[in-house]
Amino acid sequence: MNILLGIILFLSLVAIFLFFRSTEILSVAKKKVSASFEDDTNSTNAIFGVVFLIISFVAIIWYSYDQFDNYFLPMASEHAPEIEVLFWTTTAITFTVFLLTQIVMFYFAYRYRFNKTRKAHFYPENHKLEIVWTVIPAIVLVSLIGWGLVKWNKIMGPPPEDAEVIEVVGYQFAWASRYPGPDNELGNANYKLIDVENIVGIDFSDSSSLDDFMPREIHIPKGRPVLFKIKARDVIHSVYLPYMRSQMNAVPGMPTQMWFVPSKTTAEMREETGNENFNFEIVCNKICGRAHFSMKHTVVVLEEWEYIKWKKSQKSWVEKNPDYYANFVKNNSSEFAILND
Amino acid sequence: MGVTKTIKAKPNVKIDEHHHDEHHDQSFITKYIFSEDHKVIAKQFLISGIFWAIIGGALSSLFRIQLGFPDMDLTALSPIIGNWLTPQGKIDPEVYLALITMHGTIMVFFVLTAGLSGTFSNFLIPLQIGARDMASGFLNMLSYWFFFLSSIVMFISIFVEGGPASGGWTIYPPLSALPQAVSGSGMGMTLWLFSMSLFIVSALLGSLNYITTIINLRTEGMTFFRMPLTIWAFFVTAILGVLSFPVLLSAALLLIMDRSFGTSFYLSDIYIAGEALSNQGGSAILFQHLFWFLGHPEVYIVILPSLGITSEIIATCSRKPIFGYRAMVYSIFGIGALSFVVWAHHMFISGMNPFLGSVFTILTLIIAVPSAIKAFNYIATLWRGNIIFTPAMLFSIGLVSFFISGGLTGLFLGNSVVDINLHDTYFVVAHFHIVMGSASFFGLFAGVYHWFPKMFGRMMNSTLGYIHFWVTFIGAYLVFFPLHYIGIAGYPRRYYSFTNFETGRIESFIDLNTFVSFAAILTFVAQFIFLFNFFYSIYRGRRASENPWKSNTLEWTTPVEPGHGNWPGKIPKVTRWPYDYSKPGSKDDYIPQHIPFSSTKDSNMPEDEHR
Structure with missing residues (x-):
């Protein structure tokens, strides 16, 4: 068993080594100025990002839907539904933000991948935009906090006297x-x-x-x-x-x-x-x-x-x-x- | 430090007349071991961090085997972990607790604090602000050697009788105070506290140095608002460290007193092992307040340097200025300041007054605003860029992805009422492993790939870098994303086994847990691709040019392998901010910070004055 593991370890090391040498030699042969700069793997990486995004979203949504009953516990107290409504509202909000930001990010990464003929757009700031994405999260957060605190004070508050x-x-x-x-x-x-x-x-x-x-x-x-x-x-x-x-x-x-x-x-x-x-x-x-x-x-x-x-x-x-x-x-x-x- | 030997000696470095610390003909020991050169110290931290990361990762693989394949017979591993196994070849329950404790301690402090801040603050601060070295090279050296001592003590603690500390990395007393409660609270815990005390000394020496250097040693023209975001991040990180680590030290000292000198700071009304202890009047909750007063800023000590590194890399590789530079700076400060007033969100159900819970809920959710600004600004930087996917850039994008997905689950846990049900479940494990574990690790990787040419004068192999990235990125999501489901089903963390557990449908849980373990071990093994690439490239990588990424910051104006004193001649003068990428009218798509405006007449703008 140990010998087998040793052989596997050794072979993988050899494989990595050969891989290292061959890609280095290849890049020298192609006369690249320096490794990993402006090379043709750029588009491959950009496309991988989009593929990763699509596959993982499909997987997440399918698994969540398919396995919902296995992970969502039935509720057995009177305050449980109140917590769960807030939990699922938060889930809806965060999952939407999660989807949008990740889609936009990997789309940008793909859409604006390197192209020799283009120059990046010099765009250092935009105050309006920044105010928008400061204020909107702030409003959403304040409402989540307010909602949460009302429930928190009720659940953690003093118990009824006949308890x-x-x-x-x-x-x-x-x-x-x-x-x-x-x-x-x-x-x-x-x-x-x-x-x-x-x-x-x-x-x-x-x-x-x-x-x-x-x-x-x-x-x-x-x-x-x-x-x-x-x-x-x-x-x-x-x-x-x-x-x-x-x-x-x-x-x-x-x-x-x-x-x-x-x-x-x-x-x-x-x-x-x-x-x-x-x-x-x-x-x-x-x-x-x-x-x-x-x-x-x-x-x-x-x-x-x-x-x-x-x-x-x-x-x-x-x-x-x-x-x-x-x-x-x-x-x-x-x-x-x-x-x- | 074997690797540092490979740095080529540069005996003929011309030293500027303002530079008094002349070290001609240094011996091997002063040059590579007790070195006062910030670059060597950075490499020492990096190599130590890598060493610890391997240990921390290996420990996690062991307990993932226990969780994912509880029936597996590990007798084959007995030559390595012999007495950690039960006679049936399974991991002992107390060893399991020790494994998770040491995994957490090692990863949070030794890898992501020392390995990350230690490496990049040391390496980049003098180079990017234009200084010959740190304000005090000697204290900087001491900082590393205190860390080294602390590492040795922590390493020894793994092998002592009774095992290493096993009360969780948060070491809540009374569990950590009483050897009767768990065997790891004997010698193992003593060494843990001793090691962490040394660690705190190291962190303080380092942080004070970083702050002083940034304030005092900036080169001419390097105003605060011309500093790269990396420096801002390191600066705030160091301030957080200086203000919060002493509190952990005091918490640890009080715990040492309770353990060894019969005081009752944290202990009260305890009956254990058939005996009522005489301690009365202490408060177990006090420790939690003190611990998390460090513990929460610590989270940002871990993530901020990574965010700084990422800001720099995303701007460089998108060939665009970072979007909203000032907003980024202010949000670093916002996060830093708020991180001190949110600690008790770790304690919503500790029994503290619910009113306090309300206050900390409000403060905690406010911290999401500056974090959101950062995430949006990264994405806006990618927009209409001309993106070059170096391995460093991929890791930076990976970081932003993790920072968003892990940050969003913070909105659940920070809301006290939702936390009632999620507290201490796997949901928490998922949350912090994504937002501070994976994200910080990705920042670390990004930094290594990006600054490797400046550290060692050679390039890392990018194809191996791509493979490393994709396996790690997908792997980390496969490991940590499923934990959300397990947490929602109410599975507590730090459980040795879930047999006969009554929540959820156990079958699908077992499948998922096996899947997670499989992914975790695979991801861990994939890190050896990186290790090979790293160590082999030090000797055999392609020679780097001075500025391989066509970057603007000052470190790229140094020679390929900067010697002691960093610049052979005068330190360059800074005239502009570091983000003049793809400026309209300019021939090149980058204008380094030291290029005067007089030589870029075609691309000057009225706004330049404010940058």
């Missing part, structure tokens, strides 16, 4: 989630309390933590605003939900948040994609170490009534781990005494 609050914690290389339980209040947590069992460091001296529960998979209701309170334990991670068009980094030492309104249940998505095993997933989207690529967490979107039912069936963490809690109370009895005063 379902769920704590999402990233750590190498998995996600955990914690729900506030019937009292609708997440208990305190402290990273110093984290251990193998209490993976998000719940502080049980806070009484509102006692009914918090931590399911294996995140469940959220369709049609209701959902607020993720995001934390990271060790390094930066990123909560990315591609179908929801939602993303926010998880930063150690700095809680972040994001909210959205799911618009399709997992069951509906399974039907739409024709994939029985379809699941929404949080994928980690910030480089975080060895198993970054496999750091995922299933998110189940339910109809609201299903969600209420599911939530009722969940047992609190304390209920599931009574021994741990008993130990905690014993070791932190002084704090509990203060609380009871």
Whole structure:
């Protein structure tokens, strides 16, 4: 194998060498003043440019049309269509500019290729023209910015008050989630309390933590605003939900948040994609170490009534781990005494 | 530096009476190794840059194999990359992260900053403004040798226990601060930070020299607005470097403190490897602000020299003045100034205040205006030209093509709300590889093909140049354009593998990814055509004439191989701007900058006074 590679390498070097020598000798024979100046390959290069242009445009347009469904993800949150409208408007504008500028450039390169009988047109400036192509992009950009900012402020703005609050914690290389339980209040947590069992460091001296529960998979209701309170334990991670068009980094030492309104249940998505095993997933989207690529967490979107039912069936963490809690109370009895005063 | 040996000695260079740095009978060491001659230093930077580009490209081929052919057994490569492989002959996931980190670091800093600015700022500034050398030859030499040291440290870091840095080229802490988080954050990261600190020293010494030289050493008549656009670009690039690199140094120093001395600048509330760390009160986001305060101007440090080179080549090879010279200058300044106030567009979803996101969206999209002006002006320069497709010209046109296609996707990513979904996906990878990777590389190639005759006194083979161009141009598009689709489908970057990934239809993705890998490796291999052409032409290329491209700028008035001091006699006096190509009434289609108006009476115009 290595010998074969060596031979191929050697032969290609010889080929390049022979090519080099023969073209040099040829150009000397043709008595060119200096290589690559005003020679007859000029038109060939100009024509190549046009051919390249046509083939690549046909390829791009055909592939985009043919493969659209394979790359465009169905939208599963209420704000997703708003982002996508802006995305596709931007695409329409930029693709038009892309087509026009590349066509004009390669056409000029072809049309004005060197010709001995002609002299270039001395044309150093034209203020009107320059003002035109300063002002038009500026106007287009301002409208894109304005549009974008209105949506940005809405999507990133404060969540509705009735949002379902769920704590999402990233750590190498998995996600955990914690729900506030019937009292609708997440208990305190402290990273110093984290251990193998209490993976998000719940502080049980806070009484509102006692009914918090931590399911294996995140469940959220369709049609209701959902607020993720995001934390990271060790390094930066990123909560990315591609179908929801939602993303926010998880930063150690700095809680972040994001909210959205799911618009399709997992069951509906399974039907739409024709994939029985379809699941929404949080994928980690910030480089975080060895198993970054496999750091995922299933998110189940339910109809609201299903969600209420599911939530009722969940047992609190304390209920599931009574021994741990008993130990905690014993070791932190002084704090509990203060609380009871 | 083997290549520099080939420069013919010119012992009998007559030195102008104003020139005091006389170096008669230099020894080999002072002439070629610890040289203070800007031309030799430029070549040193170029050869080092080429060395790094090969390493950076080879690393990318390795991880493209992992992405495109995940089942391939690489045991055959074990003599070269032995302990980077798992027992199954696959690349280890942490090695994969190390590969992308080193690929990014090497390409951005060692190739496209040092290799590009280092080569062409050094080579062209004194030659084009009419100076004997840089303001301080000694500092210039130091600049190269700091870079050399930095290169050695970075190179060593690839082979240390635990592997090189592997937190991405942006080295966000805490990942880069904690060896428990990833093994590359041990010795590898220490060396990375040490190497980059040396690199920053080198960049500062270089930049200060470029600025001083441009301001102080212009020849008589070379007013600012008679400088070629290359010089303007190098000038603004150097200013950006001086203002932004120190911030990276401070970011790196704080990171070194956090890593080694127990401080908490970036660390807070961390539980890792079964242990709660005592660090509290730091901010991981602070590092991102500091990093991108350099990082974004860095993008322009990389692209501006290429745009300058291209402006010069497009004008020369279209035989036309560059369209809108002043607008080009102002847009270089506009881009330079704005590049300092857009950094946080890399951080829209980092958790910073969304209001800050709004501000940076506005500023970011404004920077598209001067960029658009540049692109339109290039195209207007081609209009009604008389275009000669030298390899340099082809690469310049390629650059403009990339600059447009990559720049346009910036309108997606710069708009914060659209960025929510595209952030850190392959769309970003596509965007910056086209607009700053490919475009800058094309500027580098264009510059090498164009100024090779002045560097080595010989011509490169143009037919090989054409083949190199077309394979690379088509190849680069085939590699980077498909990544847009992958990004739109929500595929995150820096993933070792996409098995069981739930977005999009995985089959078409796998096909496309294999295709991209195939194209990437082919394009990389094609670069050996260039390498052969480059090194072989140094010795065996056809002899060049003094001004083979019939260009106007001052470097072409020097002898075929300019000696120490650049001009054997007096430095020519400049009387006009550098773009008098195809002037009506003139017999030749070019009038070099030093030709006085008194000898071109037939072609003088009233507007000449303002140029």
